[in-house]
Each structure stands twice: as structure tokens, then as C-alpha cells.
Amino acid sequence: MSERTGREPDGTTARQAADGIPEDAMRRLAQLQPGEKGSLFTSDLTVNEFLLVREAGFRPLGLVLGSSVYHVGIQLGRWSKNQELTRLSQAMYEARELAMGRMEAEAHALGADGIVGVRLDIEFKEFGSDIAEFIAVGTAVKADGADPGPGGSWRNNKGRPFTSDLSGQEFWTLIRAGYAPLDLVMGSCVYHVAHQRFTQVMGNTGRNVEIEPFTQALYNARELAMSRMQAEAQALEAEGIVAVRLRQHSHHWGAHTTEFFAIGTAVRPLREDHVIDRPSLVLGLDA
Numbered sequence: 001m002s003e004r005t006g007r008e009p010d011g012t013t014a015r016q017a018a019d020g021i022p023e024d025a026m027r028r029l030a031q032l033q034p035g036e037k038g039s040l041f042t043s044d045l046t047v048n049e050f051l052l053v054r055e056a057g058f059r060p061l062g063l064v065l066g067s068s069v070y071h072v073g074i075q076l077g078r079w080s081k082n083q084e085l086t087r088l089s090q091a092m093y094e095a096r097e098l099a100m101g102r103m104e105a106e107a108h109a110l111g112a113d114g115i116v117g118v119r120l121d122i123e124f125k126e127f128g129s130d131i132a133e134f135i136a137v138g139t140a141v142k143a144d145g146a147d148p149g150p151g152g153s154w155r156n157n158k159g160r161p162f163t164s165d166l167s168g169q170e171f172w173t174l175i176r177a178g179y180a181p182l183d184l185v186m187g188s189c190v191y192h193v194a195h196q197r198f199t200q201v202m203g204n205t206g207r208n209v210e211i212e213p214f215t216q217a218l219y220n221a222r223e224l225a226m227s228r229m230q231a232e233a234q235a236l237e238a239e240g241i242v243a244v245r246l247r248q249h250s251h252h253w254g255a256h257t258t259e260f261f262a263i264g265t266a267v268r269p270l271r272e273d274h275v276i277d278r279p280s281l282v283l284g285l286d287a
Helices: 011-017 022-031 047-055 088-109 168-176 198-204 213-234
Strands: 060-073 114-124 131-144 179-192 240-249 255-270
Touching: 022 060, 022 088, 047 060, 047 168, 060 088, 060 114, 060 168, 060 240, 088 131, 088 255, 114 168, 114 179, 179 213, 198 213, 213 240, 213 255
Parallel strands: none
Antiparallel strands: 060 131, 114 131, 179 255, 240 255
């Protein structure tokens, strides 16, 4: 069970979830004083996104972030066969979970109902080729008149604020259509693609031919990433996952080892009748 999936909303666990957050960050959040007269908010939403999030019935509270500098170890194996490098898969997943958990802890400290516009990035550092910083950033929001539906809460069934990587425009459209985000769900698989033997390379020279072992390896790796993302959504009792992206990263492992990373926003219905606004025609005045 992941750190985020296993956390409950009681005060003790919330304090434990805040472990690893710098004191400077907690002081910054305390100074925002959401809801107080004269308080300010911070956000990385664009002007249009900000206005649409407000139109959807939410008000921004503050920019929240989580960071984890993680040592991604090495794994030995038989390089002549296709195989998942399970230790690396686990490392890439756990590091992202730590960053996401700290971002959510900051949102909890602000009393947020959710986080919109989440960005999840990786930066490998110059002080170590096997050391990377995993960063999660988003805007914490509070429901301000938006109806959460029959459940009576915008938090998901794990008692945590919802997270979503949808843009402000997409978030507005989702809410207007009668759906609500539950959580940003993801799956990771680091896979080694077997090297071809010399005879195989020479046998394919000058021919149009499918390299079946490569096809099967990449197919398997994508399926593992997708199935893990779907398992997270099922644990949240989601109706579906929207805006799914399937990324491929080589990072620093070389040509034959790559990470497949699946990420999307799990959603639930707010009501039975999903009324979708008809698109309107807009004509530009530019020549």
C-alpha cells in the first residue's frame, strides 16, 4: 500500500504526513491565513484558469508543493532477456509518492478540499547521476458554493483532498458536466529491453521486418504501467480516468532501459444527469 493511499484524515496521521516538510514552508502556509480578512493567496494558475476555477465554485488558497531528493539505485539482471527492473520501478514510484504526499500535507494545513493544476516533474542533479529530485506543485482550493454531490464532501474515499492535473479550463468543464476529480493516479514500470544477438542484427540487415522481442517488451512495459494506474483508480472507487498520458523516459539508464509512466485524473459522478454545455463559435478578428 502506498503512503498516499494508506493515509487517513485524523489529526494524528495528518501530523505524521507533515513530516519532511521544512519549517519555512509551514510558516509560509501559516502566513497565508486562508479565509481571514485581508489575506492573500498564491497560485500558478493563469488568469483565465483562475477565473474559471472561481466560476466552478472554488477559491484558491495557496500554492502547495512537495519535494523528494531520492537516490535511485541500480539493479543487476540478465541483459539478454526482456525483464522489468522491479527495484527501479519501486524507486520511481515511491519517490513520486513522497513528493505528492508532502504537497497534500501542505494543502491539508491550509484546510483545502483539493489541489488543481498539479505538475509532477523529475530533475536529475549534477551532484550525482543517480540522484533525482521529484517535485509536485499545484494550487490548493476550497469549495466556495460548489455542490459536492450525494457524498457531501469533495474529499475522496480515503479522506484526502482531491488532486488533479487538469487545467483550469478542463476542471471547469468537468465540474459543469457533473463530474468531480478524486485523485491523480499513476503507474510506473522500468523495463530492460534485451540486446539483439549479432546474428539477429546481421539477419535483419536490409530487410523490412518486425523485431518481435522489442515489440513484446515495450507492449508489456506499457501494460504494467497502465494496469497499476487503473488499480489506484479502482481503490478510489472511481468511475473512470480522464486525460491519461503515457510517457516514456530513458533518464540516465542507457538505450535499453526505459521507464513507462502512466498518469491521469480519476473521476466520480456528481449527479446522474451530465449536462454538457454546447460549444460556441468564436471568430477571431486577427487578419
